[in-house]
Amino acid sequence: MENFFTHYTDSSAVFPSFPIIQHNCLGSWDVFLSLFHSFTMLPHPPLLVAIQDPPSRRSVLPTFPVFMSFALPLLAAHGLPFMFLAP
Amino acid sequence: MPSVDVFSPEGLFGSPHRSLRVTSGYLLRTNRPPYRSILPERVFSFSSHPHQVLCDFNLHYPLAEPCCSLSGREFIISTRYLDAAFDVLYHLVNIPRVYTRFPFDTISRHSVLDLVFVNTALSPLVSLWDTSLPSTGSDHGLCVITLKPPPIMLPPPTPHWALLDLGAVGKALESFTTLPCPQKPTPSSLSRWFDISSTRLTSLLTSHTPSKHPCPRSKPWWSPRLSSLRREYHKFARISRLDPSTLNWSNVKSSRRTYFKAIASAKKTHCSDFLFSATPRSLWTAKRFAFGRPPQRFPDLPGASDPAEIAETLLDHFFPSKPPPPPLLRLTRYEDYTSLTSEEISRALSKSWNTSAPGPDHIPYSVWKSVHRIKPSLLPSLLNPLLAHGFHPPSLKKALGIVLDKPGKPS
Numbered sequence: 208m209e210n211f212f213t214h215y216t217d218s219s220a221v222f223p224s225f226p227i228i229q230h231n232c233l234g235s236w237d238v239f240l241s242l243f244h245s246f247t248m249l250p251h252p253p254l255l256v257a258i259q260d261p262p263s264r265r266s267v268l269p270t271f272p273v274f275m276s277f278a279l280p281l282l283a284a285h286g287l288p289f290m291f292l293a294p
Numbered sequence: 295m296p297s298v299d300v301f302s303p304e305g306l307f308g309s310p311h312r313s314l315r316v317t318s319g320y321l322l323r324t325n326r327p328p329y330r331s332i333l334p335e336r337v338f339s340f341s342s343h344p345h346q347v348l349c350d351f352n353l354h355y356p357l358a359e360p361c362c363s364l365s366g367r368e369f370i371i372s373t374r375y376l377d378a379a380f381d382v383l384y385h386l387v388n389i390p391r392v393y394t395r396f397p398f399d400t401i402s403r404h405s406v407l408d409l410v411f412v413n414t415a416l417s418p419l420v421s422l423w424d425t426s427l428p429s430t431g432s433d434h435g436l437c438v439i440t441l442k443p444p445p446i447m448l449p450p451p452t453p454h455w456a457l458l459d460l461g462a463v464g465k466a467l468e469s470f471t472t473l474p475c476p477q478k479p480t481p482s483s484l485s486r487w488f489d490i491s492s493t494r495l496t497s498l499l500t501s502h503t504p505s506k507h508p509c510p511r512s513k514p515w516w517s518p519r520l521s522s523l524r525r526e527y528h529k530f531a532r533i534s535r536l537d538p539s540t541l542n543w544s545n546v547k548s549s550r551r552t553y554f555k556a557i558a559s560a561k562k563t564h565c566s567d568f569l570f571s572a573t574p575r576s577l578w579t580a581k582r583f584a585f586g587r588p589p590q591r592f593p594d595l596p597g598a599s600d601p602a603e604i605a606e607t608l609l610d611h612f613f614p615s616k617p618p619p620p621p622l623l624r625l626t627r628y629e630d631y632t633s634l635t636s637e638e639i640s641r642a643l644s645k646s647w648n649t650s651a652p653g654p655d656h657i658p659y660s661v662w663k664s665v666h667r668i669k670p671s672l673l674p675s676l677l678n679p680l681l682a683h684g685f686h687p688p689s690l691k692k693a694l695g696i697v698l699d700k701p702g703k704p705s
Binding site: 223224225226227228229230231232233235237238241242245248249251253255257258259260277278 | 296298300307314316318319320346348349350407408410421427428430431432433434436437438439440441442
């Protein structure tokens with residue numbers, strides 16, 4: 208199991224809650240952009256977005272401002288449908 | 295399957311766990327068993343730390359779709375993943391019958407393919423699983439999982455001893471008598487007699503005392519004026535909803551402004567009053583107001599992971615269990631014993647502070663002093679039979695112990 212590590216200071220002090228989003232993008236850029244724009248409707252922006260079947264272009268996975276992408280180049284190269292984004 | 299570990303050095307939402315692992319996956323269909331691209335054992339592995347698994351499992355799950363009829367093959371495939379999850383103590387977060395996939399064609403039915411599992415360490419922190427956000431264009435719904443600190447577990451109501459009805463207690467105590475002590479008692483019969491007699495007395499005291507109901511929403515700064523302002527604001531808001539004219543809307547805005555300003559002013563006044571009248575005793579309360587309550591800390595002890603195990607380990611360390619002495623068949627009555635007088639009990643009680651921490655019965659010394667003042671013969675009648683037989687009942691050997699946290703020091 209591949210692991211990516213990230214660090215936060217103190218979840219209870221900094222964040223009152225920890226929203227996580229799960230979505231299957233069907234490999235579509237439109238769905239991907241629509242997903243990130245729908246975050247404006249949430250009371251708190253998500254801290255972690257787990258995307259299944261993200262879109263890719265020439266084996267490069269998408270990015271979005273403010274969010275960090277966690278994905279191995281290997282995943283994109285083989286078109287594997289896993290991706291993580293966290294602010 | 296990629297995972298993200300989120301570290302929280304101070305503990306995740308005040309819990310003793312310092313990390314959270316989130317694993318995402320997308321299981322594709324295959325032609326070989328288990329007919330999905332990732333083995334169940336790889337999806338679910340035992341972890342004592344909080345772990346969340348978010349996957350598009352591409353299978354129909356009987357627990358998530360209880361009304362759906364599954365084919366035999368689908369049932370076998372999903373059961374294999376279900377068993378793997380249950381074997382390592384993972385729970386399904388999805389709400390049954392809430393669909394996450396809405397196919398574009400009219401032939402296929404709605405289903406639940408996106409599942410969220412959490413292990414037992416994380417399940418108390420899961421606050422919400424929601425799919426109410428609008429569609430993004432995908433045939434899968436958007437699932438939001440919110441982790442929050444677990445709700446505050448309020449302690450049960452406790453007697454408010456400061457409001458003890460002494461007049462009613464005095465009348466009840468006049469007719470109260472202790473049960474006759476058994477003749478030629480055994481240790482167990484004398485212990486039972488003492489427990490029953492003391493419980494009758496403490497029940498009588500508790501029944502004449504109102505209970506305290508602690509509430510996390512208590513607002514010491516609230517006033518009747520704020521209640522009337524709130525009523526006024528809601529009244530104007532109701533009128534504006536029925537008749538959305540400009541005049542009504544301006545009334546809503548002005549009443550809302552007045553209401554919120556009054557709340558802010560009441561909070562500020564309460565805070566400054568508290569600090570103005572602060573005493574050395576209320577210093578720590580002021581600090582708690584200013585900096586908030588620190589998260590609960592538990593000492594790190596080998597082989598103890600939760601507070602109950604820590605308490606047991608500490609008790610075993612400081613009070614190792616000894617082999618019990620051989621039981622006495624019959625207690626001997628010492629005829630030459632010196633009985634306790636009410637004056638001796640008065641002297642002993644006068645040396646005790648009213649605010650000293652009470653024992654397991656939670657009755658403070660101030661109440662025992664009042665009881666003894668009302669009926670001086672009561673406590674000697676409870677204790678003298680114990681002295682006469684030279685017996686210390688087990689219920690009097692119990693105590694409440696609290697491990698104090700020293701801020702800024704390692705456990």
